[in-house]
Amino acid sequence: MADVRLRFAPSPTGFLHIGGLRTALYNYLYARQQGGKFILRIEDTDRTRFVPGAIESLIRSLKWAGIDYDEGVYIENNKIVEHGDFGPYVQSDRVKEGIYNQYIEELLESGKAYYCFCSKERLENLRKQQEADGKLSKYDGLCRGVSLEEARKRVAAGEEYVIRLRMPENEEIHFHDMVKGDITVNTGDVDDQVLIKADGFPTYHFAVIVDDHLMGVTHIARGDEWVSSVPKHVYLYQAFGWDIPEFIHLPTILNQNHKKLSKRHDDVSVEDFIKQGYLPEGLVNYLAMVGWSPNSNQEIFTMEELIEQFSFERVNSTGGVFDRKKLDWVNAHHIRNKSVEELRELCRPFLIEEGVIDEKFDNDRFLNVLLSTYQEGMHTLRDIIEPAKMALNDIPEYTEETVETIQNSDCTLLYDTLEAQLATLGEVTEEWATGVMKVIQKETGIKGKNLYMPIRGAMIGSVHGPDMKDIFLLLGKEKIQKRIEKARSMMRS
Numbered sequence: 001m002a003d004v005r006l007r008f009a010p011s012p013t014g015f016l017h018i019g020g021l022r023t024a025l026y027n028y029l030y031a032r033q034q035g036g037k038f039i040l041r042i043e044d045t046d047r048t049r050f051v052p053g054a055i056e057s058l059i060r061s062l063k064w065a066g067i068d069y070d071e072g073v074y075i076e077n078n079k080i081v082e083h084g085d086f087g088p089y090v091q092s093d094r095v096k097e098g099i100y101n102q103y104i105e106e107l108l109e110s111g112k113a114y115y116c117f118c119s120k121e122r123l124e125n126l127r128k129q130q131e132a133d134g135k136l137s138k139y140d141g142l143c144r145g146v147s148l149e150e151a152r153k154r155v156a157a158g159e160e161y162v163i164r165l166r167m168p169e170n171e172e173i174h175f176h177d178m179v180k181g182d183i184t185v186n187t188g189d190v191d192d193q194v195l196i197k198a199d200g201f202p203t204y205h206f207a208v209i210v211d212d213h214l215m216g217v218t219h220i221a222r223g224d225e226w227v228s229s230v231p232k233h234v235y236l237y238q239a240f241g242w243d244i245p246e247f248i249h250l251p252t253i254l255n256q257n258h259k260k261l262s263k264r265h266d267d268v269s270v271e272d273f274i275k276q277g278y279l280p281e282g283l284v285n286y287l288a289m290v291g292w293s294p295n296s297n298q299e300i301f302t303m304e305e306l307i308e309q310f311s312f313e314r315v316n317s318t319g320g321v322f323d324r325k326k327l328d329w330v331n332a333h334h335i336r337n338k339s340v341e342e343l344r345e346l347c348r349p350f351l352i353e354e355g356v357i358d359e360k361f362d363n364d365r366f367l368n369v370l371l372s373t374y375q376e377g378m379h380t381l382r383d384i385i386e387p388a389k390m391a392l393n394d395i396p397e398y399t400e401e402t403v404e405t406i407q408n409s410d411c412t413l414l415y416d417t418l419e420a421q422l423a424t425l426g427e428v429t430e431e432w433a434t435g436v437m438k439v440i441q442k443e444t445g446i447k448g449k450n451l452y453m454p455i456r457g458a459m460i461g462s463v464h465g466p467d468m469k470d471i472f473l474l475l476g477k478e479k480i481q482k483r484i485e486k487a488r489s490m491m492r493s
């Protein structure tokens, strides 16, 4: 079998949608598993929907996710460049090179495509009429009767036109989809698709066929909103006598209400998830499982494991619900797998952006202790922001429960003892932090909740939280002292 070639072919209409990231991921996983090639092609033939900066943002998001490719469009030195033997990889550049012309000519000559001169108004009226009659909205074929010779004269005279595919009357088109199974459609239910638009650009449907063929694409995995277009694509492949690739139409990602994820109601762009502090490992791992299930109970995967285990056969045929809690759970695993040093550098930009530290902050030791204290409980990188604020301020914010605890217990003896222990020290040491609670327990005879809650509450503003040893190390002598003072002032005298 020839080497597999897969592609991700986004349109640069905005940020990369997480559904798009999942499509890219599945293509990437399969290409890597099979030792084939993965291509990034930009489909920008719809000039009205082009968003400046979108190509750059798409590439950045793929890079962030750890999805690399072998051919296509890259950013180097802030410029969009291309690598590969099958270029150009941007469709508008392919238009400029006239790549689509010879193929449309071939179809016109063989009568499989025709010029259409119908005005927008006529098409609009037709559509309205069909709608009123409860009929399928479809071109009525008026211009099918215009001979090619006459059409060429009208074009030469400057008349506006599009070029349409001439679908045969009553033929069956069969194709197989690796997820949806065997599909048969009658050509009578398929529109005479516009192949070349009035602006001279090919439509998606035409460009995608020509490009996938010329780029040697063997497998097309994409969102299932495209499955209804496959009959016309298959007809085009047959018209050219080209090999038909494998089709894999991926189930839509749904929100909790089982509706398609929408920009208005849900976070949809990869950039949203980056900003919310998800790790690429977490998002990729989670997305892999929205729509695909492994052959085992494994839920936490590295990219290498996904490459090994992924298969199109195990892609679900129905929509997958995007479950934020599950994503958080998966992300938390990947956060726990990071070294403290790695995590520190990943969290740093979030802390800077929130104004918790500035760019000059160089107390890595503090951040290491902070992270080793809180890493276990983090679901996203943002989860370190509040603990960092709490630890860096002289005085933390106190929960109501903490205030009540401190007000309702006589903490004088506890705080006196802690302070006395502290006085013996230059700075908090590991050994001191490990043993001091035991010492206080022994000296005061207070234990359990009555010991821990007033002290933890005084130190971090919450009576629940990390180990006292970690808290003491994190705060250091001066802050511990200040916080004892503050807690004393909160006690009912």
Ligand code: GLU
Binding pocket: 008, 009, 010, 011, 043, 204, 208, 221, 222, 226
């Ligand atoms: N440009 C199309 C999109 O943005 C790609 C569809 C396909 O992969 O064929 O969804």
